[in-house]
Amino acid sequence: METLANLGDGFAIAITWQNLLLALLGCFLGTIMGALPGLGPSNGVAILIPLAFTLGLGATPSLILLTSVYYGAMYGGRISSILLGIPGDEPAMMTVLDGHPMARKGLAGEALSLSGVASFVGAFFATCGLIFLAPQLVKVALLFGPAEYFALFALAFMTLGGVSSTNQAKSAFAAALGLGLATIGVDTQTGVPRFTFGEVHLYDGLDFLVAIVGLFALSEVFIFLETRHGGSDAEGSKMKIGRLYPPLSMLKQCTPTMLRTSFLGFLAGVLPGAGASLGSFISYSMEKRLVDKEGTFGTGDPRGVAAPEAGNNAAAGGALVPMLALGVPGSGTTAVLLAVLLALNITPGPLLFTQNPDVVWGLIAALFIANFMLLAMNIPMVGLFTRVLMIPSRILMPIVAMVSFVGIYGISGSTFDLLVMIGFGVMGWGLRKLDVPLVPIILGTLLGNAMENNLRRAVTIDNGNWLTLIDSPLAITLWVIAIIGFILPLIVGARVKARMHARRDEEGSISD
Amino acid sequence: MTISATRGALAAVALSLSAFAASAQENPECIAPANPGGGWDFTCRQVGKSLQDLGLIDQTMQVVNLAGGGGGVAFAEVVNKRNDADNLIVAASSATATRLAQGAYPGNTMDQVRWLASVGADYGVIAVAADSEIETLPQLLDQIKADPTSVSIAGGSAVGGWDHLKVLIAADAYGIEDVRSVKYIAFDGGGEAVTQLLAGSVQGFTGDISEAKGFVDSGDIKVIAVLAPERLEGEFSSFPTATEQGVEAIGANWRGFYAPGGMSDEAYDAWVSKIGELYASDAWKEVMAANGLAPLDLQGEEFQSFVSDSVARIQSISKEIGIIK
Numbered sequence: 035m036e037t038l039a040n041l042g043d044g045f046a047i048a049i050t051w052q053n054l055l056l057a058l059l060g061c062f063l064g065t066i067m068g069a070l071p072g073l074g075p076s077n078g079v080a081i082l083i084p085l086a087f088t089l090g091l092g093a094t095p096s097l098i099l100l101t102s103v104y105y106g107a108m109y110g111g112r113i114s115s116i117l118l119g120i121p122g123d124e125p126a127m128m129t130v131l132d133g134h135p136m137a138r139k140g141l142a143g144e145a146l147s148l149s150g151v152a153s154f155v156g157a158f159f160a161t162c163g164l165i166f167l168a169p170q171l172v173k174v175a176l177l178f179g180p181a182e183y184f185a186l187f188a189l190a191f192m193t194l195g196g197v198s199s200t201n202q203a204k205s206a207f208a209a210a211l212g213l214g215l216a217t218i219g220v221d222t223q224t225g226v227p228r229f230t231f232g233e234v235h236l237y238d239g240l241d242f243l244v245a246i247v248g249l250f251a252l253s254e255v256f257i258f259l260e261t262r263h264g265g266s267d268a269e270g271s272k273m274k275i276g277r278l279y280p281p282l283s284m285l286k287q288c289t290p291t292m293l294r295t296s297f298l299g300f301l302a303g304v305l306p307g308a309g310a311s312l313g314s315f316i317s318y319s320m321e322k323r324l325v326d327k328e329g330t331f332g333t334g335d336p337r338g339v340a341a342p343e344a345g346n347n348a349a350a351g352g353a354l355v356p357m358l359a360l361g362v363p364g365s366g367t368t369a370v371l372l373a374v375l376l377a378l379n380i381t382p383g384p385l386l387f388t389q390n391p392d393v394v395w396g397l398i399a400a401l402f403i404a405n406f407m408l409l410a411m412n413i414p415m416v417g418l419f420t421r422v423l424m425i426p427s428r429i430l431m432p433i434v435a436m437v438s439f440v441g442i443y444g445i446s447g448s449t450f451d452l453l454v455m456i457g458f459g460v461m462g463w464g465l466r467k468l469d470v471p472l473v474p475i476i477l478g479t480l481l482g483n484a485m486e487n488n489l490r491r492a493v494t495i496d497n498g499n500w501l502t503l504i505d506s507p508l509a510i511t512l513w514v515i516a517i518i519g520f521i522l523p524l525i526v527g528a529r530v531k532a533r534m535h536a537r538r539d540e541e542g543s544i545s546d
Numbered sequence: 547m548t549i550s551a552t553r554g555a556l557a558a559v560a561l562s563l564s565a566f567a568a569s570a571q572e573n574p575e576c577i578a579p580a581n582p583g584g585g586w587d588f589t590c591r592q593v594g595k596s597l598q599d600l601g602l603i604d605q606t607m608q609v610v611n612l613a614g615g616g617g618g619v620a621f622a623e624v625v626n627k628r629n630d631a632d633n634l635i636v637a638a639s640s641a642t643a644t645r646l647a648q649g650a651y652p653g654n655t656m657d658q659v660r661w662l663a664s665v666g667a668d669y670g671v672i673a674v675a676a677d678s679e680i681e682t683l684p685q686l687l688d689q690i691k692a693d694p695t696s697v698s699i700a701g702g703s704a705v706g707g708w709d710h711l712k713v714l715i716a717a718d719a720y721g722i723e724d725v726r727s728v729k730y731i732a733f734d735g736g737g738e739a740v741t742q743l744l745a746g747s748v749q750g751f752t753g754d755i756s757e758a759k760g761f762v763d764s765g766d767i768k769v770i771a772v773l774a775p776e777r778l779e780g781e782f783s784s785f786p787t788a789t790e791q792g793v794e795a796i797g798a799n800w801r802g803f804y805a806p807g808g809m810s811d812e813a814y815d816a817w818v819s820k821i822g823e824l825y826a827s828d829a830w831k832e833v834m835a836a837n838g839l840a841p842l843d844l845q846g847e848e849f850q851s852f853v854s855d856s857v858a859r860i861q862s863i864s865k866e867i868g869i870i871k
Contacts, residue, residue, distance in 0.1 A: 080582040084606050087595050157773040179747035180731075220616070225706035225869070232652055234622055237615035306738060361760050362737035372580040377591050379836045383760020447612055448619065484734075491731050495698045495747060 044395030064106020074123030095217020132338030160351025218333015248458025299345030317345025
């Protein structure tokens, strides 16, 4: 009951006109930044830090503004994923898989509003989890040593099979390509630069955002350039928008999915070093394993939209647990928030909850408020967002190209990144022609480094003994789930495959 | 409030635009050579905020994150493209000196920029979990001496980085012959390294006081040595120094700034005096106390020669332990 009393105090702190306006402003700006390809939550928060300082805000109002931006960006990332097939940020990548096909089927409105609801559910449960479980959950994070992290990443990759393509070999190839790209940069375990060719820009490895924008956005532009003679100008106006609210039956169908993936995403968020991308990825692939009996995932299944959106928003809330309770950021964005806390002379850590209860509970209350605001703001705005689909491609595509270039240059300020982006664009163009799915490449690049480092940490700690990888009950459990996830589809695969074959003819272009 | 919120919205839009429009305005600029959230980012933001609070600068300090190459991208950018900018400072620390010393910024040396001033130092600590049997630094080093494979030490920097060097300096000072046998595990930042110490994956932690502070307060870890010349003040005075335990090891992660090599003397002097004034202020003393920063009051010429000394020293350590030839 003490928790509820604390929460009550938190609401008392959060509900002032100033704080509510800050939350509204944060939600709005966050949604826009999330939707723009290239600008993700961490950059969005970083850009607004000077505003918080300029307005001379105290600790709680600053945090309210910045976490609203954070939640807003997590909501907003899905918009461009669904409408354009271009993820607005890393965690929204899985939403492309079913969201974009839904939009192509003329269900853009349903996809947007459903994902808004899923985002709300994920964020809502994560915030509840943050309130009641934060101190206990820290212990979960402490169960994960390098060996367990490696098992977790291995699990993610072993359940990858068929996530985004009907051709398993092409998925595996794409994931391997991503893992290979992840090895570029200085190897932290030995301090040796790998594949950098003396180019200092490559020392920190490839930037995921550059890779995503290049692979998804630019390659889309290239494809358009190539096919524009075919009268594709008219394509935009032919597109149907669909209803602005999801039908009740769709919500009902997705409810169990949303609840399960909220839980999974939250757990992934709590683990420092896993984060929202892993949250949305695991949510999607587990859900596909669990409920995709007809093989409709990847072709515009509403559950395939709800799963990653609930997962990644829940992970965003989960990532606040280690940040507040351990002072360890679980993602890029929480690292920025941590820096803000430090700049405001608040040291997050095991004692934050007792030393600065007003900050913690004010923040949590603000998260609830921001979450409701985002739902209220996002559903009516669906109609506005879907207008994007009415824009003819010949106007939309140059805008996409411009936003990509300006966005990447604006963040990194380096022309080298622009060249890398163009390189990825050309690569994406080629891979699309070969029908190789793009999502596993990003996952490989995104998770490859952490996976490799944890493997080598674990083995080094145990003096080269590889059995250390299966030395704890938790690690063994994770391996068992991974192996089941890998083998089960092979056994029941034959049945599914027959169905997929029938389906492939009618929806041959799903993987682009 | 409505007015200021509207203004705020305008400011926010302007700020987001300014991020796009490679900053044409005349705001003072601080480059943090890393992604938001790290130590350099903190240095820029905290100093920028304090300078503005104290009225030493009229406009908001614009913090630009120019990540890459462990600071190398920013260094090269400043040397090659911004060499005569008068309104620009760049956050630096021991990590910058370490990389310059080890030649990890290809083609760049410390003489290509002007070193401005320090804003404090974060002394290195070596810590173990609260329930560890180890109580003193010699105990830990004895155990490493007896069987190097039995102790893993976690730190937030890459192999060869500053956190790694600190342990090696201590091991070297204690007479461990082959310091490369010391098992160092690199994590992504001090926070992750401490977490792994709590989780029991590793036996020791090397990092800065600021990274360890929260966990010391909560009683989760115990600091067995601080690598400072003498005991620190205030709440940190209970930490024994390595020196008093017979291990002559000192390791301070200083924080400060450099400026473009072609900055005019006028602008250079102005920045030096502004940062000097900031350092002397009570507000900054509070920031230092809250973050476990120890005094390190060097400006202008003094700071220049301090950095050049530490580059030379790190170079000789790195050669000694075989990180560079």
